[in-house]
Amino acid sequence: MSYMSLFDVPTPARELAGKAAIVGLGETDFHRDYQAARAKTEGYEPPTAEGLAATAFERALADSGLEKSDIDGISVSFLYGGPDAASMAASLGLTPRYLNDRGGGICAGPIPVACGAIAEGKCDTVALIFSVATRSIGRKFGGQKFDSDAPSSYYYHHPWGWSSQAAHWAMIWQHYQQVYGASEADLGSVAVQIRHNATLNPNAVMQKPLTIEDYLASRYVVKPLHLFDLCLVNDGAVCLIVRRADLARDLPHTPVSVEGWGRASVTRDKMRTLVVDRMRPQYQEAGRQALDMAGVALADVRHFEGYDASTIHLIDHVEGHGFVDPGAGLEFCKGGGMAIDGALPVNTGGGILSGTYMHGWNHVAEIVRQLRHEAGARQVDGVDVSMFSLAQTDQVHPIIFRRGER
Amino acid sequence: MVQKRPDRTLGPGHDTFWNGCDRGELRLQRCTGCGTYAWPVVQKCEQCAADDLEFQTVSGRGKVVSWCSFVQDYYRGILPVPYDTIMVELEEGPMFLSNPHEFGENEIAFGMPVEVAFIACEDSAGRFQLPVFRKAKV
Ligand SMILES: [Zn+2]
Secondary structure, eight states, X not given: OOSGGGSOOOOOOGGXXXXXXXXXXXXXXXXXXXXXXXHOOTTOOOOOHHHHHXXXXXXXXXXXXXXXXXXXXXXXXXXXXXXXXXXXXXXXXXXXXXXXXXXXXXXXXXXXXXXXXXXXXXXXXXXXXXXXXXXXXXXXXXSSOOOOSSOOGGGOOXXXXXXXXXXXXXXXXXXXHHHHXXXXXXXXXXXXXXXXXXXTOTTOSOOSOOOHHHHHHSOEEEETEEGGGBOOOOOEEEEEEEEEGGGSSSSSSOOEEEEEEOOEEOOSOHHHXXXXXXXXXXXXXXXXXXXXXXXXXXXXXXXXXXXXXXXXXXXXXXXXTTSSOTTOHHHHHHTTTTSTTSSSOBOTTOIIIIIOOOTTHHHHHHHHHHHXXXXXXXXXXXXXXXXXXXXXXXXXXXXXXXXXXX | OOEEOOOOOOSTTHHHHHHHHXXXXXXXXXXXXXXXXXXXXOSSOTTTOOOOEEEXXXXXXXXXXXXXXXXXXXXXXXXXXXXXXXXXXXXXXXXXXXXXXXOOGGGOOTTXXXXXXXXXXXXXXXXXXXXXXXXXXX
């Protein structure tokens, strides 16, 4: 599924840097809702994507200190179905002049698109809403029935039994082990670290500490990949309120400025690029675009949120952007480099491995909390620049955020 | 013995590939302009964007660059788990995802030479020959 072809991300440009900031954040109760969905006690009503979206919006609005009349733009991303932007706006009591239905799903598109709309004067304040009732609709990942229009190269290999996102990460991980001599316990350190971060986040789905022994004893899904190498599936919604920078200052929270973005796609030889190159050329290219636009160096990034569909994929991000050399990511993690107090705190809210499966929106939500300096027990000391990196199996989309001024 | 398999992708281009397999030939698209081989089936050359592609029979030789073993049953029993898949770098360049033939996960080694073999299979569209890879004869 190619999310990003659904809309046009503005070309990264210095003059678009810092033109808008996140001023409001709302999330649903990921931990509580997950527990309720699993318990399925009598009278349990599974959530709808629309209902979750409304909750996240109301919370984001309250968080921002704005009124509904201040919201003049709306962008909706219902990954697996939901109302269009106009219907959602009507049900929330909004009368926006800017509507975007083509939010896709993952947030690396909608955020730059909203910033572009604000810079063009189409609106001043956009509510970006993402919502999924993934678990409640019983969506399964992998297998023959993938809801793609055309046979993607990744889902071409059915006659050989090759399917699922997990299989990609398994192939990458096997190759990584062969090239760098890494062990399963090395990769387990990533799952353990991210779970530890989740235990410091009261709204993370997973709260129970994970040990290396738990990891090694867990079942294989696609060997050599264990259950704990793969992300969660849960329901929820996130709403971000993005506002014109000069209007973002006199509000309850420190604004989180959107400073730069980038985009690079794999255009040829996808399996080689994914498994052998581990998309390093794409990480490098997209990262450079985002850093150049923001006017910051990689070394200025003090906190990193990477799309952790699997543990090895997270290491691909960290190595691919150049925070450490290729092959050095697992030793970096084992040495505490990715911990809250490490050289590069990574996925401090638990990511999608242990936090909540909000397709990258949760990573940005965590950046908002970190840059506001409101992340509680997992606050990265003095952080002022964070990098978000979204990557699927064939594209990379980083965004650079900076702590704003009030 | 005919093995049941999940469905192939069929249609223009794809059919040429599978018809080749039925004759015991591994045929892949090659760009007449720049000579780049493509797999899976493409509409345009990924290297130079030309759309003049012709199917050519390749050597069927390559080496294993990665592998994984499916433990979770994604195909609801069509293919009994666990089963192994390998990524083969063909001599002509493309990466080909397939299954090891007459050897298992514990015998797979990084870089091991393999060659194509064909096994009788069946999907919902009928019988076909599936290209798999066995250890190369030295
Ligand atoms: Zn060509």
